[in-house]
Amino acid sequence: MKEFLSKLRRMDWILSACMMALIVMGVVFINSAGSVRPTDALRSLWRVHASTALFGLAVYMAFAVLDYRKLLDLGALPVFALSCAMLVLVLVVGTDRFGGRRWLWFFQPSEIAKLAVILFAAHVFAAPGRNDFRSFLAGAAILGGPAVLVLAEPDLGTALVLVPSVLAILLAARVWLKGLVTLLAVGLLAAGLVLWAVDRAEREPDPDARAKIYRFVPLREHQIKRLRVFLFPESDRTGDGYTLRQAQIAVGSGGIWGKGLKKGSQKLLGYLPSTVSMNDFIFAVLAEESGFMGVLLMLALFMGILGPGLRIAIRCPDDRGRLVVIGILTLIFCHLYVNVAMSLGLVPITGLPLPFISAGRTFLIVLMAALGIVQSVAIHHAELPDDDRDVEQPT
């Protein structure tokens, strides 16, 4: 018991408080977004979010007090293998919802896979000597397997946030550093080129010349369409372009102070599709009703998670701990960034939830488990049999 209390003392309370505050925000805005839904079940989804958060809190505490090294030693490989198996299973027996096969009974395996991949990558690359090209290939395999499976669902968003997270781990672990940096630079350059080419082609009035440019672009038709909506949102006012436009109007018309809780007219009048307003586009509801100030508060709370998280990583003398924290924080950051930027039209629309706020049980529990592991790093690195631990100890 005494040990448990000392562990609690060593937890980062700012991080916990910010997480809880974000979850409360989630409950509030899921309630608001749900108020226009037709059925009681959908209207009371905020209760589900709250009760899930309570359960998630238990998970959070459990992972916090559990030594992350033990967890990784024992669990990293099996959990990774299990989640890969579930990803296969979901393709076979999963439930189709919202245009994708993402559900296995009551949860989404791809959400669990996010954490499993990060944990396994951190566990593998923390080992000394694993920083040559062959290790990189291993990393590519660790990431590639689940990524392909997730893409098959299809869940482009999950695949997209996994890549930067694993990349951060690889970079931090200096796996094939020179090659990786070069590859990254080439990749960014290629992406820029593709975007530039699509932009040029779409501005080209002559269809033959446009087709000629597209012959050099290694993308499929629907992918080009998405980029087109991103580059020229006016071109598509019915599909994705419509949702984006309505999200922008919602955010923009929110102004500095917002329209007041539950008073967002974009949401009330159904211009912001109610099917996405609780999930991927809950940020639009939040921005419309609480305005720039509410958004700043939300971003500050996320900083209250990422900042202390990075401090935990810096204080941790253990490579594995640092990599785990880096992976998890990058995952959260990518989710946040892509989701918000998507509502503003800064990045193409991909189905990604806003961490802690979007309705979604699996993802919320996974996130809380992940932050529990971060807390575990904060708690347990002090117990390391390391000589310089006292140097790093806060005074």
Add this chain to the structure above:
Amino acid sequence: MKVSTWFILSLGAVYLLGFLVLCSALFRLQYEDTSEFKADLALQNTRRIRVPGLRGRILDRNGAILAECRPSHCIQCNVEEFQRRGSATNTVAAVEEAVDRLASELKLARPASLTHARIERHVKLSSAMPLMLWEDVSDETFARFAEHSDEYPGFDVSTRPERIYPCGRLAAHILGYTGRSRPDDADSAHFFEHDMRGREGVERYYNRFLTGVAGERRVRVDARGFRPTKQREAMMEDDMDADVAPSAGLDLQLTIDKDVQAVLEAQLDGLTGAGVVLDPRDGAIIAMASAPTFDPNDCVPRLTREVYATLTNAPAKRLQNRAISESYAPGSTFKPITALAALANGWLPDDEYSCQGVYTLGNLRLHCWDRWGHGPITLRTAIEKSCNTFFCNIGTAIGTNAVISAARAFGLGSVTGVDLGGETPGVVPDNEWKFTNFNERWYPGDTCQMSIGQGMLLVTPLQMAVVAAALANGGKIFTPYLFARTEGQPPPKPVRSVPFASEYITLVRDGMRDVAEQGTGRRIRTRWEEAETGSFKKRRFNLNVTCAGKTGTAELGRGSTKRKNTWVIAFAPFEKPTVAMAMIVERGESGGSTVAPRVHAVLAHMFGETEVAAARPHGGMLERGD
């Protein structure tokens, strides 16, 4: 250690950069460009509905109401209350079912125009507007609905103005009627509330004056185009632009005198014809009637095809305003103009011409109405006796152009410019006109015919009233008008004066007084009444003022289709005329016997009449001649 603290710190810098990007983008959207987005928001979720102003009334010169608006109750359906999930078909079905249920409760038939297709169109295209079910319901139905309105949510009653003409047929052709207005292309509103637009008469001519300025009502709509429910509307902040209130149209005061109009119409009742009463001092129209007439109340709120067909049926053509849009040969009422032309072209007042009862020109033989001839007569007597041969002679003597220019100087052959639409200019024929229309040159016989107001010469009753007014006021031509001047407005100026010396006009006026005193138009001044049964004698009534006039009987057709259009132009009091009028009755007997008594009745209403001792028994011969 492999993982450097520097890497973690730079990762933190990357996060910070991301936050800054988001913050700056959000700042732009939510602070700098927020008004643009608010405008976009309003653009997509507000619908503007054009709300018409209340149409102004139409009054007579004494303020009696000739046209106004009455409240009409309509039952309508707020379709958003029946919104169902899924496709629009579900909503349409729900609306239909509810309408049928209400129809059986109110014991009304479902309106024939309210088809399934119409409801569907409404739900799909105009769901922001209520769906009109029963227009102008009876008080009984209204009461029954009010009693049960709680049981039928989604329905309500709206009250809107509908045109009514309290005097029925009175001045129908002047007033015209209103119809439903169609949306104006220039109007940017999304939807339109029922509005009236003048279709005929002053309702049409002064439509903009009567209409007022439309306002705008704004309603919010959801993504499917429905109005949000009240509960949801209450949840929203009211960031809509305020409604613009419509302003009512102005009341239009006419120069018409309701009583004179009624008398004039009574005199034309049952006949085909027209009459116009003018004020010769400024051209104000005191009364203007056309018969047969119609009731404009039959034409509102909208003129149905069936009613339209009965109103335009030939030969009655009830909708036609014969006073301005039908042209007739003026017959002998034209003779004062010929007389003036002759005087201006060298015919002296004392010059005599001997009427032998027939006028011969080449192989044309033109009979005077008096087969025995009037003998040697001067111009003044010729007017009094309406001698055809005399006027044929002077017409031929002065030539075609002199007659034509005199006719045109009095405004014949061109529209008077009265503030009513649909005026016809009539015809003052000349060589060119005849060649274009008949491919024939002008013969001296044509001049002869025109001199006595026959042949191809065509005029409207209003034009003849203007002629009468000009003769009354000493030669000034005014534009006749209906829109009463407001106080302080300068009196209208004459358009021009006829180019005839005042002594000639005086001479012609004297001739016209003779007509009314002892000539063909005696019955303008005098009315005989059967004294008592069996008595040979008749009572005699004279107008209280001296009047002047000219009768006319224009013969048309030959043989069995031969008919006479009978005319009178007149003015009174002779010394200082305040009334000038023209009246025509189609298929009459003669101007003196058919029209003159009717003119007498109108003038008697205005100036009164007094019984005088019967100077001589009334004989049949008295009414002959034109």
